[in-house]
Amino acid sequence: MTADIETIIVGAGVVGLAIARALAMKGQDVLVIEQHGLIGSEISSRNSEVIHAGIYYPTGSRRARWCVAGKQQLYRFCAENGVAHARCEKLLVATSEDQLPKLDALAATAAANGVDDLVRLTGRQARTLEPAVACVAALLSPSTGLVDSHGFMLALQGHAEAHGAQVVLNSPIEAIAVRPDGSFALDVGGEAAATITCTRLVLAAGLQSSRLARMIDFAKGYVPPETHYAKGQYYALEGRSPFQRHIYPMPQGAWLGLHATVDLGGRCKFGPDIEWIATIDYSFDASKLAKFIGFIKTYYPDLDPTSIHADYTGIRPKLYREGEAVPDFRVDGPQVHGHDGLVMLFGIESPGLTAAMAIGDHVAMLY
Ligand SMILES: Cc1cc2nc3c(=O)[nH]c(=O)nc-3n(C[C@H](O)[C@H](O)[C@H](O)COP(=O)(O)OP(=O)(O)OC[C@H]3O[C@@H](n4cnc5c(N)ncnc54)[C@H](O)[C@@H]3O)c2cc1C
Numbered sequence: 001m002t003a004d005i006e007t008i009i010v011g012a013g014v015v016g017l018a019i020a021r022a023l024a025m026k027g028q029d030v031l032v033i034e035q036h037g038l039i040g041s042e043i044s045s046r047n048s049e050v051i052h053a054g055i056y057y058p059t060g061s062r063r064a065r066w067c068v069a070g071k072q073q074l075y076r077f078c079a080e081n082g083v084a085h086a087r088c089e090k091l092l093v094a095t096s097e098d099q100l101p102k103l104d105a106l107a108a109t110a111a112a113n114g115v116d117d118l119v120r121l122t123g124r125q126a127r128t129l130e131p132a133v134a135c136v137a138a139l140l141s142p143s144t145g146l147v148d149s150h151g152f153m154l155a156l157q158g159h160a161e162a163h164g165a166q167v168v169l170n171s172p173i174e175a176i177a178v179r180p181d182g183s184f185a186l187d188v189g190g191e192a193a194a195t196i197t198c199t200r201l202v203l204a205a206g207l208q209s210s211r212l213a214r215m216i217d218f219a220k221g222y223v224p225p226e227t228h229y230a231k232g233q234y235y236a237l238e239g240r241s242p243f244q245r246h247i248y249p250m251p252q253g254a255w256l257g258l259h260a261t262v263d264l265g266g267r268c269k270f271g272p273d274i275e276w277i278a279t280i281d282y283s284f285d286a287s288k289l290a291k292f293i294g295f296i297k298t299y300y301p302d303l304d305p306t307s308i309h310a311d312y313t314g315i316r317p318k319l320y321r322e323g324e325a326v327p328d329f330r331v332d333g334p335q336v337h338g339h340d341g342l343v344m345l346f347g348i349e350s351p352g353l354t355a356a357m358a359i360g361d362h363v364a365m366l367y
Pocket residue numbers: 010011012013014015016033034035036039040041042043044045046047048049050051052171172173174204205206207208209212232272313314315316317348349350351352353354355
């Protein structure tokens with residue numbers, strides 16, 4: 001059986017585009033199919049845009065390895081392609097003495113992950129860098145930064161297209177069937193509804209990867225993981241940011257805490273919090289304001305509560321429910337599910353933006 005195209009990637013978020021670039025540069029014939037009229041309209045445009053150093057994740061995990069590798073690739077790529085970014089640094093702050101053992105444990109994890117540039121600071125030293133911050137000690141992370149995520153995605157798309165890939169928009173995938181020879185037939189909805197066939201298929205559909213994977217019949221009894229949703233909400237601060245660096249409190253479990261991030265325009269925002277939700281819903285919950293203020297004041301006591309206002313929300317694709325152990329990023333290839341030519345990505349939450357290019361390289365290696 002012949003197929004219309006060699007490789008289809010479903011999803012033009014940062015991960016799908018990084019994979020498209022890596023595969024196109026390898027010489028594959030690539031088509032990226034996106035349901036919305038713009039690239040990066042879902043998770044990739046509703047995040048903190050932080051270039052993570054690789055501090056928090058279990059040593060040896062994909063999240064740790066791909067964050068550290070992806071960070072280096074991302075800085076190089078941004079510099080070479082004129083993508084706006086900044087090595088703005090971050091302070092990870094302990095706001096009470098009882099948090100000090102956790103701060104030390106994080107420094108040890110970071111070192112084991114290859115993040116060897118952290119600097120331990122006293123509260124006084126931290127305040128000489130960031131006078132508005134309140135803390136008893138801190139870790140300075142010089143390799144944490146900030147990227148214009150949309151500029152990054154446009155540059156990835158440009159590279160992919162320069163190597164022959166195509167990106168089609170407004171094209172929701174409605175059904176996936178496996179043909180007798182193992183290749184795939186995809187029903188595309190929208191105005192240009194059609195069925196399109198390919199020999200290789202990558203599902204990089206973020207919040208929808210599990211739903212799309214369930215459309216496929218797997219011979220070996222493989223069952224795709226379920227994706228759960230955890231919403232995060234942001235408040236923005238009026239005027240200039242009181243901080244030059246990102247300020248992160250101690251993480252609570254897998255949640256990094258309500259941090260303060262500084263954007264490329266010098267604006268400061270606070271968030272994201274975490275709320276487990278059953279369906280995709282980006283609405284903003286104004287009743288959370290008091291809780292946000294209380295949390296922010298633990299490290300920024302001078303916050304004027306009248307100076308913050310509603311900003312936006314984003315949704316994390318989680319492979320676990322609240323309280324369960326946190327699994328690693330899932331990139332299920334033929335060795336996992338037994339179907340040649342198929343790679344599916346699940347649970348690519350933070351630090352997926354930072355790790356995107358390393359994820360792209362990994363998928364290109366599987367083919
Ligand atoms: C609140 C929040 C904060 C974060 N902060 C950071 C951070 O600071 N730093 C960091 O490194 N990471 C961060 N992340 C993680 C990062 O944003 C994600 O890992 C990354 O954006 C995931 O990209 P993606 O391409 O997998 O998903 P997406 O960007 O969601 O892309 C998937 C695409 O698939 C498309 N799609 C879905 N179904 C279909 C279909 N049926 N047909 C066609 N197209 C379809 C969607 O429309 C979408 O465009 C954060 C995430 C969240 C939620």
